[in-house]
Amino acid sequence: MRQYLPFVLSSAVLAATGCNSIHPDGAAATLPGEELYRSCEPCHGGAGEGNPSIAAPAIAGHPAWYVEAQLVKFRSGIRGAHPDDYEGLRMRPMSRQLYTQAEIKAVAEHVSKLPVQKAAPTITGDAAAGAVSWGTCQACHGVDGKGNPAVNAPPLAGQNDWYLLTQLKKFKAGIRGTNPDDTTGGTMRPMSMTLADEQAMKNVIAHINTLSR
Amino acid sequence: MISKYLEAGSTYAGDIDSLILLILAVVGFWGLLAEVVFFGLIFKFAEKEGVKALYVTGEDPKEKRWVSIPHYLTLIFDVMIIIGALRVWAEVKLDMPQADETVRVTAQQWAWTFTHPGPDGKLDTEDDIRTVDELHVEVGKTYHFELASRDVLHSFSVPIFRLKQDIVPGRIIKGWFKPVITGTYDIQCTEICGIGHGLMPAKIVISEAGKHQAWVKANAGVAAVAAPVSGSTGGMP
Numbered sequence: 482m483r484q485y486l487p488f489v490l491s492s493a494v495l496a497a498t499g500c501n502s503i504h505p506d507g508a509a510a511t512l513p514g515e516e517l518y519r520s521c522e523p524c525h526g527g528a529g530e531g532n533p534s535i536a537a538p539a540i541a542g543h544p545a546w547y548v549e550a551q552l553v554k555f556r557s558g559i560r561g562a563h564p565d566d567y568e569g570l571r572m573r574p575m576s577r578q579l580y581t582q583a584e585i586k587a588v589a590e591h592v593s594k595l596p597v598q599k600a601a602p603t604i605t606g607d608a609a610a611g612a613v614s615w616g617t618c619q620a621c622h623g624v625d626g627k628g629n630p631a632v633n634a635p636p637l638a639g640q641n642d643w644y645l646l647t648q649l650k651k652f653k654a655g656i657r658g659t660n661p662d663d664t665t666g667g668t669m670r671p672m673s674m675t676l677a678d679e680q681a682m683k684n685v686i687a688h689i690n691t692l693s694r
Numbered sequence: 695m696i697s698k699y700l701e702a703g704s705t706y707a708g709d710i711d712s713l714i715l716l717i718l719a720v721v722g723f724w725g726l727l728a729e730v731v732f733f734g735l736i737f738k739f740a741e742k743e744g745v746k747a748l749y750v751t752g753e754d755p756k757e758k759r760w761v762s763i764p765h766y767l768t769l770i771f772d773v774m775i776i777i778g779a780l781r782v783w784a785e786v787k788l789d790m791p792q793a794d795e796t797v798r799v800t801a802q803q804w805a806w807t808f809t810h811p812g813p814d815g816k817l818d819t820e821d822d823i824r825t826v827d828e829l830h831v832e833v834g835k836t837y838h839f840e841l842a843s844r845d846v847l848h849s850f851s852v853p854i855f856r857l858k859q860d861i862v863p864g865r866i867i868k869g870w871f872k873p874v875i876t877g878t879y880d881i882q883c884t885e886i887c888g889i890g891h892g893l894m895p896a897k898i899v900i901s902e903a904g905k906h907q908a909w910v911k912a913n914a915g916v917a918a919v920a921a922p923v924s925g926s927t928g929g930m931p
Contacts, residue, residue, distance in 0.1 A: 574893035
């Protein structure tokens with residue numbers, strides 16, 4: 482019997498490992514958000530500070546409801562599935578590492594609790610002219626740019642300005658916000674049309690840079 | 695034989711399978727025989743009481759045969775394998791049959807974008823159909839493909855076609871295939887391309903002419919069609 486001991490022991494270890502694994506059907510217990518976040522770290526950074534060199538925005542301190550909504554969109558192909566959305570196409574498969582709604586909630590909660598990272602301005606524009614355009618944006622995003630969950634508008638103040646410019650361009654070009662199931666993106670898209678050109682976008686972003694989070 | 699486990703979906707899949715089987719048979723037979731002889735000699739000439747070890751210089755022709763005969767046989771069978779491989783190489787890589795249609799495959803971290811010709815059968819026109827993670831082709835048609843990468847090295851692999859071709863940034867790499875069966879099968883990236891490498895599966899949908907043409911008609915000119923989420927990497931429980 483003793484000669485079978487290594488086999489029995491290794492089988493028991495394998496079985497125990499299998500029991501703790503996450504099944505695609507989400508049958509097993511949800512991992513803590515902190516642990517799930519490790520998959521996000523290579524791009525968004527351990528503190529959620531982002532990495533402009535690979536177009537990964539800062540996400541630390543984003544409201545949980547917004548992170549959750551975007552993860553659901555990426556995961557189901559409502560966002561990040563347009564052939565021209567290079568960064569979105571990278572994010573979409575990463576979101577698929579979260580198997581259940583509970584996991585999405587857990588990681589969103591973790592992100593929301595990370596201390597907000599102050600983003601250094603990289604875009605110059607006419608903030609005064611941008612403040613005029615901001616009049617349209619503030620209806621949803623708030624006068625102070627802190628967002629409004631009641632209308633699904635995320636905070637913009639403190640967000641990476643290069644990311645805001647990229648997203649405005651995507652909305653305007655129809656790369657984001659054109660999926661029929663993207664109701665909130667569909668709301669944002671016509672708003673982006675009110676900005677005549679790239680300079681107008683930079684102006685309003687220069688104004689957003691003056692708002693504190 | 696291999697197609698019992700993985701369907702042969704292209705005109706050249708059977709030839710590639712035959713080559714793999716030839717290599718398996720040659721290497722397998724001689725590999726096993728070599729091991730049998732090796733262990734046989736070990737046991738036969740194991741240390742024995744009262745028998746003094748011999749120093750073998752390898753000058754006796756009878757002893758040299760143990761090396762020279764396998765050596766010549768290796769050369770002969772190598773030539774067999776090379777001839778078989780060159781025939782398949784010429785068929786798959788050197789001869790490009792006339793294309794009925796051309797599709798463009800663009801890889802990136804970590805997704806595939808496929809550009810299909812619309813009803814006009816030509817690429818780079820307004821009716822082109824771009825899809826993400828889903829390639830649509832018609833059975834029995836010869837396709838040329840153009841591979842491009844937006845970022846790093848990838849590899850376009852369609853197991854049922856026995857097709858695997860690296861994609862190198864900055865280059866357009868061309869090839870061809872002709873599907874012979876219908877159905878939906880896997881496309882995979884077979885070159886480690888970053889943290890999401892394992893999360894970029896795609897599908898190839900091979901349809902009968904009528905069904906494929908209906909799909910082309912329905913999607914012509916549509917800017918983006920994303921593959922629905924499915925399978926173990928998708929469906930939200």
